[in-house]
Structures are given as C-alpha cells and as structure tokens.
Amino acid sequence: MNLNLKIWRQKDANDKGKIVEYPIANVSEHMSFLEMLDVLNEELIEKGDEPVAFDHDCREGICGMCSLYINGEAHGPDRGVTTCQLHMRKFKDGDTIFIEPFRATALPVVKDLVVDRSAMDRIQQAGGFVSVNTSGNTQDANAIPIAKENADKAFDAATCIGCGACIATCKNSSAMLYVSAKVSQFSLLPQGQVEAKERVKNMVNKMDEEGFGNCTNTGACEVECPKGISLENISRMNREFLAANFSSKK
C-alpha cells in the first residue's frame, strides 16, 4: 500500500518543531508500524536526509520504550498493543497517518518523536519499592500464603510497562493510572503493607510535584493502556491515599 505520513520533526528540546510530510510506497500489510518507519528512515538516509528519531527497543511490547501518538491515539488504532506490536494491516492504501510524540508538560520532547520520561522514574524512586535488603536470610518464600485472587490482581497491576500512554492520552496529563498500578501491586500484597501509608503519600506528592495533572475520571487512560491496566487501581489508590492521610501520625 502507499501512505502519506505526516511526522513531527523537532531538532532538539529548544526547537519549535513542525509537521513534515513524507510519502511512502509499497508498504506490506505484514510489517509492524516501526518496521515501516525503519524503511522510511533507510530511504531518508539514502537521500541524504536526517532519519526520524523514535524510541524503541524490545519490539515485542514489553520494554515500554516505544511510544508515538498515531492519528490522535497513543500506540495507534489497535487495542491492547504497543506501537511496536501495531501492524500495517490496521491501515489501508492511501491513508494519511499523523505521527506525533507523546505530549505532556512532564514529558518534554528530546528530539522528533523521542520524549523524556525520567519524571516517571522519579515517582517510583519516591516510594515504589519494599524496603528489604538483599541478604540471603529473608524468610522462606512460602512462609506467608497469599490468596490467589490478590496475587493475580497484584500481578495484573504490576504488568504496567511504564510507557506513558495513559499520561499522553489524558486531557489533564495525569499519571494516576501509572502511579496507582504500583501502589495497588504493593497494597494487595502483605510484603507491601508495612510501608503502605508512606508509599502512597510520597508517590502522589511526587507526581504532583513533577507537574502531572489531576484525574477527572474520563477513563481514557484505561482505553489506551496497552496492558489493560484497570481503573480499579485508581480507586484503590484513592482509598489508600485517603486512609493514609486520615490515620497518619504526622
């Protein structure tokens, strides 16, 4: 198929940036979206132009490195996939495709389609862990049975890949789904209980400090999440946050 790509080009963080048009011919429906961009980049290099910079790594939907806002949707039109798992069979001959970076104040553009997601790491550093040192002397893994239902829910929350689609999709650039996934994982497990109150307060405060917006329950994040992280996690985090603030000693 032949396509008309309209791609965001921006030299660096200070550049204003603009949409540039690139026609591309003979795209196979079996290609992944990123393979289509690989082909475009090879053509650009051969013509002496600068290739389009975009983030990607595992190309199997798990590392969370790829992003892209495709025709107004994070990770494009397919559901439950990252951009690297999106295939060209979702498009048809003659389509115009807009390709832009994930946009949010807290995720500034580095170059072209590459954004800086280090604010998301900093939220995790504020409390997304259990404080247990490595010793070889922790108790046996089966010492505390955990109800399968809770273990499964904790796992579902923990499958968040930290790509930032929820933030890019949210009209408020809120990181609630992302943060609540980690808070939920630990709040559902006995290992996470000890620090639960401090964790949720610290992570939520850090999220606000980094410039992410508030949640207004539109649910768009859940729709675009490639891993199907549920809104239920946001409710759980809100409960945890309220409880922590009411019962805290400080």
Place this chain on the structure above:
Amino acid sequence: MKLDSKVPEGNLKDKWTNYKDSINLVNPANKRNIDIIVVGTGLAGGSASATLAELGYNVKAFCYQDSPRRAHSIAAQGGINAAKNYQGDGDSTYRLFYDTVKGGDYRSREANVFRLAEVSTNIIDQCVAQGVPFARDYGGLLDNRSFGGVLVSRTFYAKGQTGQQLLLGAYSAMNRQIARGKIKMNNRHEMLDIVIVDGKARGIIARNLVTGEIERHSAHAVVIASGGYGNVYFLSTNAMGSNATAAWKAHKKGAHFANPCYTQIHPTCIPRSGDYQSKLTLMSESLRNDGRIWVPKNKKDVDALRNGTIRAVDISEADRDYYLERRYPAFGNLVPRDVASRAAKERCDAGFGVNQTGEAVFLDFSAAIERYGKEQALLKGLDSNNKDKVKELGTEIVRSKYGNLFQMYEKIVDENPYQTPMMIYPAVHYTMGGIWVDYNLMTSVDGLYAIGEANFSDHGANRLGASALMQGLADGYFVLPYTIGDYLSNDIRTGPISTSSKEFDVAEKEVVERIEKLINNKGSNTVDHYHKKLGKIMWDKCGMARTEKGLKDAMSEIKKLREDFWENVSIPGNSSEMNKELEKAGRVADFLELGELFAKDALERNESCGGHFREEYATLEGEAERDDKDFSYVSAWEYKGEPADAILHKEELSFENIEVKVRSYK
C-alpha cells in the same frame, strides 16, 4: 598468561560456604569511600547495583535506554529455576546442578554451577520479599511449571512475564538506592571504553546519547553486565539495542573472550516473514509444557498446506508426525532447546516445513485444551462429552496460563492460536559464550568483572530454559557482592580515582577519533546494510549447523565486509546530538569483529556440543558427537589486533562430582 579459575579447594558442597567465611571484608565506613561502575541494568546489573548500594558502596550505573527498567531481561517470558522442591518431586541443589551441567553438554565449570544451584533458593525468597507477584495456587502457595531438559517442576513464573516481574523487582530495589543517592543512575549513556590504570580497571568513557558529549567516569572497580551478543545475527529475539560493545571493548582491553561459538538457537519463535523484518519474537518454552510439536507425515499434506487448500486442523491424527515425541520418548516435547531446534531443522530440511518458506513447524494446543476442558467439566459437574463446552472451558485454562503469549502471536501473525496451531521456527536467542571470568566473576583484567549473560561461566554449550534469570540474579544479588568485596578490601586506602590522568586522556582520545571517523565517512551504504549482510553470513555459516568450509568462508567474508564497512558506511547528522544511526554504527562495527572471532572459535572446536553443531561430528542418528578427550576445555581468546590473530588459552574442565556421559534425552 596462564588462566587461573581460582576455584576454592575442598568439597564441592563446602566451597562457597568456606569461601565466604575466609574472604576479606570491607568495613561499612570504608565502603562509603569506594566507587563501583556497573554497565547495564538488566537482572544482573540491576540486582548488583542495588545490592552493592545497600552494602554502602557508591554505585554509578549506566544504561543506553531511557530508564533502567527497559533492559532486555524484561522480555524473558517463561520463568526462573530454583531448587526449592516445593512440589516434593525429588528436586535438590545437586539435581539442579546436575541438570545444568548435563544440559550444558559438560562444558561449564562445576564449582560455578554448583554455587548457582545453591543460591537459587535465596533468589525466590528475596523476590517474594520485594513484592514480586509470582503465580500462586489456590492455597496461596507458589506454583511451579516444568522446563526443557529436566524431570522435575522447579520453575517459578509470573504468567509469560516472569522477566518483567523480576526486573521490576530489581528496578524497585535500585530506585530505593537512587533515592538515597547511593546509586547515581546514568540513563541514555553508552559505555565506549574501559580505562585501565596500573593494570586495574579504574573507569570508563561513556557517550551521553542525548547530547553526544563524551564523559569520563572513574571507580575502584568496573562491572560489565551488558548482556549477550545475539544481535551479531541481525535477526534475533534480542532487543534492537542489545549489543556487545561494552563486552567487546573489555575484550580489546585485555579481557579474554570465552566460547564465542556457543549460541542458543531457541526452537519456538515466530517464523520470519519478509526482508523488512527487524527482529524475531520468541514464544516461551513454557508453551512446550502443553503444546505438541508436529509436521505432516506425508508430503502431499505439506504441499496442500503451502497451497492453502487445507489447514492444519484438516490433517488427521494418524497423518501427523510428532517428531520430538517419536525421537525422544523420555523427554518428548520438553527436550532441551538445542535438541529441539536441530530436530525442527531436520524436518524442514527434509521438506516438511509447513509454511510458504518451508521453515516452520506446528505447535499445537488442541490436546491440552481438550485435557484441561475435560478436567474443568468434571470439577464443575458438567457434561465432559460436550465438545463445545469442553473446548470453551479448556481454552479459558490455556488463556490463564499463556494469555499474553497467545495475544502476541495473534497480533503478529493475524491468526487465532486457540483455534489453529501456532507456526514456529528456531531463532537466535541467547549466547552462552561471553567474557571469561574466574570463580570471583573477575575477568582477566584486575578489577574488571562480568556478570549475567555477558560472562560465560554457568551454561556450558547450551543453557536450559529458565536458567538465565536465575544466573543473572544469582550473580548480582548473591555472588558478586561477596567476591568484589574481597578485591576492594585492598583499595580502602586508595582514595578517589582521578579522571585527569593520561590513561583517561588516551582512552577518551581514541573514542573521539573513532566517532569522528564514522561520522565523517561519507560513504554510500547505511549501517543496516552491513548489519543485515553480517547477519546472513552468521546465520548461513555459523547457525544451527556448521562446517569447516563454511566457517573458513565466514571468517574471510566477515573480514572483507568489515573493511568495506569502514570505507563505505554512511552516517547522517553529527556527533554532538542524539544520533541513533551513529549509535548503531558503533555497535555494528564491534559485531563485525566479534563475528569473525565467533567463526574462528567454531572452526577450532572440532566436535559438536550443545548449541555448537559441526556437521562433521555427528552420530549416524544425527545427534551431536562430543569429543571429551580433546575438547573438554573452555576456549578463552586473547585479543591481538585482528580477530583472526586472537590467541587461544585453554581452561581444562574437570568433573569430579558428576559422571560425564553421552547426553541422551531418549
């Protein structure tokens, strides 16, 4: 220089305990004055960084991705082994050790493997304490599954995302230390050289991938945890950015490179589809717990499949060849990876491949769906003869076990694997070879360590499934933190390492010159042009079957390709900005050297063992024929300029606690 493995004296079972009791320690106050560089933040690098920082050392960690959480360990699917014997099926430390040595075709170092098996149980305890959500049964206890090459269930898992969950555990432990300031995390940085001062590794030169700036970083010791070199084949299940640059620079600065020819070709990957293809996707070995592998018995069915006149489900049970069950009745579909891959190649070479390219076999879940469905029907008091109901119930069980893998398959291939069998074919997945290390995980350069897939030590000539996660975390959480302390105990009076020495000047100058050479080389071919050509040579001549002639050709072709690369490669943009082509070029330049050493190593090893299969050395039945008399050693190569000039050092392997036998899975 003679290779000294530094394996402690004493009984196998007491070595590690005695070692830990007798090494030198660094007191907590002194640890605060000692810096350690860790390159790579996967399971090995992430766990090492966190643990070293917990101990009090100042860690400087580096990764090329935008966050340590993206390292390719994240993509590991099936599980992690540990000798917990929770299933009471006869597992033990010795049995895990035995399976690993046998699975590696008796080409690994006994003492290292035993230590690995010994600490395996600690890993599970540690990860559960961190909040890693492993799969559990209805009683709330941890569940297990089986992997290839073993007869027990010792694999812990989190659906098909075990690597993700374990890596996020290590990442969370790192985050705790980053918050405390004990780890200084350098995202989007690539290590481009090691700096050696007075014979000791004392720092690295790194490029900031956002600004292009070349930076100097010093430390008292340097740890390479940068993974394997599977991308030398261009197409592999590795991440696009996975590279051998850090390991190769270490090699060029004096670290011997061991067994480069030991590569794992994983039997169950999605077959390739076109020239534009950028990578291959693995379908977890755990699928072989329930999936049955087959091709048609008759050529006419093969032709009909390729023409599209029939589908897999139209072929009757009697006309299917479940070739693994036929050839290896004891292990069936769960033979080790090297064996399963060669068997698939054998069937496809004989003309029984089931897709257009002739390079695919079926992985079929219909029997499992029926079996689980009947069980569920019984449990729920439903009619177990109702085929539709049974199929529906069975499908749900299979979905709960492997849902994410089936979804990945469906998205890539556009076929529903619950209804038609998957098509799979072997692909490059893991490299057992790597930087040579002694028992301390130290390379042949003082103060330079290699852990995880980057080293060579534990898997011999073939790695068993679910053992890579085990080794990465064992090295990082439980081995290196001890061994590196013994070395650093001599450094408590050294003080900070300066970056303004002539050694740093020279290393930085070399790095800058190389980058300038690449960027100013206005040739006519893209980097991928060379990478694809290299990949083709590697796959055709250093792949699943190798011959003396093929390997000789590979060496000369790779050399020629390398010379062409340096003359005719073209890289757009400049070096003082984010430049992804420049990053790739540096990595491919290193692969173009490593590939030649790989072929040389495979040529020198006149035997077949594990993932290294030389057609000249096979039994009449087509099984690998090992030569223990002449080749029971580790090949450690010393860099001497051109890869072809590398000098071979042999570390003889002795097996005192295990009987060396012909490896049979029949």
